[in-house]
Amino acid sequence: MSDAHGHGDKPFLAHHFEDEDHQFDSGKLGIWAFLVTEILFFSGLFCAYVIYRAMHPEVFTFASNALDTQMGAINTGVLIFSSLTAAWAVRNAQLGQKTGLIVNLSITILCAFGFMGIKYLEYSHKFHLGLFPGDKYEAKEGAYGDESKGNANTVAFTSPEEEESAEETEPGVAFSRGDTAEAELAEQEAHGDDGHGHEELAPWNDPNVPEATKRKLKIFFGIYFCMTGLHGIHVLIGILVLGWLLTRAIRGHFTPTYYGPIDFAALYWHLVDLIWIYLFPLLYLIN
Amino acid sequence: MTQVDIPVESPVRPVQHLDKNFINHSKGFLSWALTLDHKRIGLMYLVGISLSFFLGGLFALAIRLELFSPGMQFMDAATYNQVFTLHGAVMVFLFIIPGIPAALGNVVLPLMLGAKDVAFPRLNLCSYYLWLSGAAFFIWTLFSNGLDTGWTFYTPYSTSYTDTSVIQATAGVFMLGFSSIFTGLNFLVTIHKMRPPGMTWHKLPLFLWGMYGTAIMQLLATPVLGITLLLLIMETTLGIGIFDPQKGGDPVLYQHFFWFYSHPAVYIMILPAMAVVSEIIAAFSRKHIFGYRMIAYSSVSIALLSFLVWGHHMFVSSESTLATLIFSAITFTIAIPSAIKVFNWLATLYKGSVQLDTPMLYALGFMWLFTIGGLTGLFLAVLSTDVVLHDTYFVVAHFHYVMVGGTLFAFLGGLHYWWPKMTGKMYSETSGRIAAVTAFIGFNLAFFPQFIMGSRGMPRRYADYTADFELYHRLSTTGTLILGVGLALLAYTLLRSLFGGKKAPANPWGSATIEWECPSPPPHHNFDHPPLATDPYDMERVEWDEEVQGYVPAVGHRPTAH
Numbered sequence: 001m002s003d004a005h006g007h008g009d010k011p012f013l014a015h016h017f018e019d020e021d022h023q024f025d026s027g028k029l030g031i032w033a034f035l036v037t038e039i040l041f042f043s044g045l046f047c048a049y050v051i052y053r054a055m056h057p058e059v060f061t062f063a064s065n066a067l068d069t070q071m072g073a074i075n076t077g078v079l080i081f082s083s084l085t086a087a088w089a090v091r092n093a094q095l096g097q098k099t100g101l102i103v104n105l106s107i108t109i110l111c112a113f114g115f116m117g118i119k120y121l122e123y124s125h126k127f128h129l130g131l132f133p134g135d136k137y138e139a140k141e142g143a144y145g146d147e148s149k150g151n152a153n154t155v156a157f158t159s160p161e162e163e164e165s166a167e168e169t170e171p172g173v174a175f176s177r178g179d180t181a182e183a184e185l186a187e188q189e190a191h192g193d194d195g196h197g198h199e200e201l202a203p204w205n206d207p208n209v210p211e212a213t214k215r216k217l218k219i220f221f222g223i224y225f226c227m228t229g230l231h232g233i234h235v236l237i238g239i240l241v242l243g244w245l246l247t248r249a250i251r252g253h254f255t256p257t258y259y260g261p262i263d264f265a266a267l268y269w270h271l272v273d274l275i276w277i278y279l280f281p282l283l284y285l286i287n
Numbered sequence: 288m289t290q291v292d293i294p295v296e297s298p299v300r301p302v303q304h305l306d307k308n309f310i311n312h313s314k315g316f317l318s319w320a321l322t323l324d325h326k327r328i329g330l331m332y333l334v335g336i337s338l339s340f341f342l343g344g345l346f347a348l349a350i351r352l353e354l355f356s357p358g359m360q361f362m363d364a365a366t367y368n369q370v371f372t373l374h375g376a377v378m379v380f381l382f383i384i385p386g387i388p389a390a391l392g393n394v395v396l397p398l399m400l401g402a403k404d405v406a407f408p409r410l411n412l413c414s415y416y417l418w419l420s421g422a423a424f425f426i427w428t429l430f431s432n433g434l435d436t437g438w439t440f441y442t443p444y445s446t447s448y449t450d451t452s453v454i455q456a457t458a459g460v461f462m463l464g465f466s467s468i469f470t471g472l473n474f475l476v477t478i479h480k481m482r483p484p485g486m487t488w489h490k491l492p493l494f495l496w497g498m499y500g501t502a503i504m505q506l507l508a509t510p511v512l513g514i515t516l517l518l519l520i521m522e523t524t525l526g527i528g529i530f531d532p533q534k535g536g537d538p539v540l541y542q543h544f545f546w547f548y549s550h551p552a553v554y555i556m557i558l559p560a561m562a563v564v565s566e567i568i569a570a571f572s573r574k575h576i577f578g579y580r581m582i583a584y585s586s587v588s589i590a591l592l593s594f595l596v597w598g599h600h601m602f603v604s605s606e607s608t609l610a611t612l613i614f615s616a617i618t619f620t621i622a623i624p625s626a627i628k629v630f631n632w633l634a635t636l637y638k639g640s641v642q643l644d645t646p647m648l649y650a651l652g653f654m655w656l657f658t659i660g661g662l663t664g665l666f667l668a669v670l671s672t673d674v675v676l677h678d679t680y681f682v683v684a685h686f687h688y689v690m691v692g693g694t695l696f697a698f699l700g701g702l703h704y705w706w707p708k709m710t711g712k713m714y715s716e717t718s719g720r721i722a723a724v725t726a727f728i729g730f731n732l733a734f735f736p737q738f739i740m741g742s743r744g745m746p747r748r749y750a751d752y753t754a755d756f757e758l759y760h761r762l763s764t765t766g767t768l769i770l771g772v773g774l775a776l777l778a779y780t781l782l783r784s785l786f787g788g789k790k791a792p793a794n795p796w797g798s799a800t801i802e803w804e805c806p807s808p809p810p811h812h813n814f815d816h817p818p819l820a821t822d823p824y825d826m827e828r829v830e831w832d833e834e835v836q837g838y839v840p841a842v843g844h845r846p847t848a849h
Contacts, residue, residue: 026406029479030407034472133521218528219529
């Protein structure tokens with residue numbers, strides 16, 4: 001760097017700040033302003049979610065069956081735990097506990113990797129079932145539930161006669177509460193059975209189900225992948241930032257007077273966690 | 288305020304020039320490419336946005352020459368669509384939005400605060416490279432398939448029908464957006480945390496109040512543009528269907544998202560312009576600014592109101608009657624803080640000793656043009672007239688009066704005003720004034736006829752027109768050429784000053800804000816000690832000094848050491 005940005009005795013105090021407190025306060029205001037920006041960045045997606053859920057409530061209720069609540073719940077737990085260790089790392093840095101700082105940062109990073117690992121399993125499962133975002137969407141049989149697993153949220157695509165009985169045993173299935181889209185669907189399903197005998201074919205793949213009904217489901221997965229994908233990118237960025245801070249922590253850069261970067265990264269991490277805490281119920285727990 | 292009085296017999300004249308300044312203090316490509324110095328970053332921005340302005344200007348010239356006569360002259364309709372789109376996109380995203388904050392603000396804002404740098408110098412450099420990447424993506428757009436969606440990228444045309452390079456362009460805008468966010472964040476924190484002793488919020492120069500309001504909008508509005516463009520890219524590449532009615536999506540949602548950013552963006556463009564004009568008017572009236580607090584508060588209220596009016600871009604896009612009424616009413620209220628500013632500037636001029644130097648000519652030009660642009664905005668805020676005027680040249684003329692007559696003129700005024708500080712050179716006042724007057728005449732000739740043809744029904748974005756409109760289009764094209772001559776003379780004046788200009792004194796205009804207390808151009812670290820701040824518009828504090836050909840602190844107002 002061509003410019004000498006530093007005070008001789010305090011290697012991490014930039015030249016344009018008066019003292020460490022001045023630098024810390026500026027950084028703190030900066031990171032909070034950045035988090036506001038992040039919230040507004042996600043707000044577009046949340047807004048799109050609200051609008052499409054209001055427009056097609058039945059699609060959201062039904063399609064969320066395809067999401068694995070268990071995995072989502074585990075991931076929620078992982079992230080909340082990582083927020084704890086992130087906060088703990090800040091405390092370690094404030095108290096000058098180098099080992100604790102390294103351990104807590106490492107656990108936070110491991111949790112982030114764990115989260116991404118589970119996310120990877122979820123995504124690959126979705127892709128396997130043909131639940132792609134957008135035009136590649138081609139739901140395969142069982143994509144929206146699998147009876148063999150005995151999932152309470154399961155919806156079986158059965159012939160209309162069977163569906164009636166299914167409704168009695170599974171009152172939680174919101175998708176069979178006679179609104180237009182679904183009546184249309186059931187009707188089409190009946191046609192499919194009569195005309196072609198495609199009993200095993202999921203209606204979302206059935207050529208007789210009108211495009212207008214099918215494509216609404218794509219929007220759910222469009223929103224699902226955009227929201228969780230953007231969140232995942234934030235987790236990855238968090239891994240990079242925390243990893244960099246870990247190397248700095250190992251080199252012993254942080255002291256009770258200079259721990260700003262840990263504090264700011266932890267604030268960012270809490271926000272990433274918080275966004276997931278909203279995403280989880282909004283996407284997974286609709287039923 | 289703490290003021291150090293010095294005996295009259297030992298006047299200390301502040302240093303006017305230094306051998307080592309920020310421009311020559313280190314040499315080599317990397318000393319610029321990796322600099323963390325806000326002044327160098329500001330100069331690099333200035334070069335970048337000036338080139339962008341030149342590029343956008345070439346597109347404007349092509350549009351006007353094509354429209355000189357009815358029928359197609361030298362391009363086909365598809366090319367015309369590309370040219371007007373690229374003109375708009377380049378001018379808005381690469382020039383006007385970053386123009387005043389990133390180029391002038393970067394140089395001036397820390398100096399005005401008596402600070403050594405912005406709060407986050409690395410982030411500042413990062414903003415610059417984001418801007419550069421965004422610009423590179425625009426160049427890529429230009430050399431691949433171009434862009435013909437209009438600068439607004441309306442769906443579903445942009446996602447499903449056009450075969451031009453929407454993805455490159457929107458990815459470029461995405462980066463430019465984050466560049467703008469980081470600049471805003473930096474300035475917000477700098478203004479909060481780096482003020483010198485004595486500078487309370489009510490002693491903040493009005494330029495900084497304007498930049499503060501701008502920063503709020505950059506922080507809160509631009510991320511929404513970011514996510515909108517990301518969704519647009521997802522829509523184009525994957526077809527997620529959020530904005531495409533064919534797939535069950537809603538194209539009007541795109542318009543809401545887009546204008547939720549782009550209306551505040553209009554104020555991101557004009558608020559810094561108002562901030563510059565507030566400084567210039569006070570300095571060249573040699574008088575304390577009138578209604579300081581009202582100007583300051585009106586900046587912030589414009590920033591906040593700007594978030595509540597986006598719907599007025601969609602009066603004819605299936606908005607409900609109730610929504611249009613509310614958006615229309617709030618749009619009217621924006622006229623209040625805007626008018627407060629204009630009246631306060633007028634009152635500052637009143638009984639001032641007005642000096643018609645080049646920056647002042649641009650500032651006065653701004654007041655005329657912005658007033659016309661603002662008042663014609665009311666025609667468009669009225670629901671019944673908007674239905675008629677929507678998508679006509681009346682709209683084109685309106686926003687050019689605000690953006691070119693407003694922002695560009697203020698930018699040029701600010702550029703001349705701070706040029707001696709930035710470069711240490713004085714430009715030729717005569718040719719500067721001639722350029723300013725020429726640009727003013729050319730601009731009015733170019734755009735006033737557009738109001739008339741718009742109200743007579745000439746639709747915007749058309750490549751051809753009937754013979755009825757020929758006179759207006761010819762006047763407009765002629766005006767554009769005159770404006771071009773004015774701008775060319777301006778460029779010549781400024782560039783010439785770099786090589787043959789006189790050395791600038793520390794304070795050539797007699798302004799009382801802090802940036803004029805350090806030598807021209809400033810040294811690398813700006814100030815050895817943070818200067819004490821007093822009233823930024825107390826013009827009595829400085830007096831003309833024949834020897835340095837500039838203003839120096841009046842006897843009795845001189846600090847002990849500098």
